[in-house]
Amino acid sequence: MGLFGKTSFAFILHRIFGKKHAKIGIYGPPNVGKTTLANRILRDWTGDIMGSVSEIPHETRIAKWKKDVKVENGNSSLYMDIVDTPGIATKVDYKEFMNTFGLSKDESKQRAKEATEGVIESIRWLEDVDGVLLVMDATQDPFTQVNVTILGNLEARKLPVLIAANKIDMEDSSPATLKSAFPQHPVIPISALTGYNSENLYTKMVDHFGKKRRKKRR
């Protein structure tokens, strides 16, 4: 072994070239498990949770964030402000809440109104984050316009992206499909619900979001 061991050398490199703090947005379409993942991260590193989850789409209609969440990876660590954003969609139909989920007309209309405002808020937050954890449902076709639009937007802004292929605890999940759909980005298969592979996700988060980059502002 030389003057520095392997670990300490990596530690020194990180101290010189790495970031100490990053604001990370959790993005994705509705009902892919963004808040479940945010809760998982917070529970594992702070013992807290971010918000409630529901099978009804657009449960998160206002962005929520938690400051200074310290995520560790061996000798390196990164303080993150975790922002849980409302799901991005191109349409919001209140009748879906009534007919599919049995909400009253008033509740449905209110939820739909708040959901549209939530989408706008999510898009605004893109201006203010340093990196994005893009959550996709590994049981669904990943090649949706919302996924493609968000990814294209992040690429244009030169923001670092990690794709969390969520719901791999489900029988019909296929993270491989997701990896082949977006080969230009790191894809981490996880189950936010069970915590499966979350350690690997945290390692990648510290490594990927901890690098200093020049962010393109509009």
Place this chain on the structure above:
Amino acid sequence: MTKKKDGISVNLVSRQKLDEFSSAEKLEFILKEVQKGKVLVLEHGLTPMEQTELIAHTMKEIKQDTFIGIEMEGYGEDKPSIIQKILGVIKKPRMTVIGPADLLKTVRKDSNMIQTRIIPGRGAE
């Protein structure tokens, strides 16, 4: 959106027409036409930034009983070759189809075809 029984307007918009618009004018044009119940096929589509802006504008325009949003499918930008990069050639996004969400449904999309279905009895002539 006015619902008509007789037919649905599907407009193919040329790249020349789109190039005449600024980004903001293009989004305004698209959203106005879609709110009238028309389906638009753009010869070359929107950049990811424009698509995101269009989603934000759409959310502001949603009227719960008449306009629930848009359906949009398209292909991304071709990757420029090294020579094109040197020459500064900017590749535009390829074809995009946009319509009202309660009228236009995407059935399937792959790298060669976007298959959509128009729900009859709705939309503009």
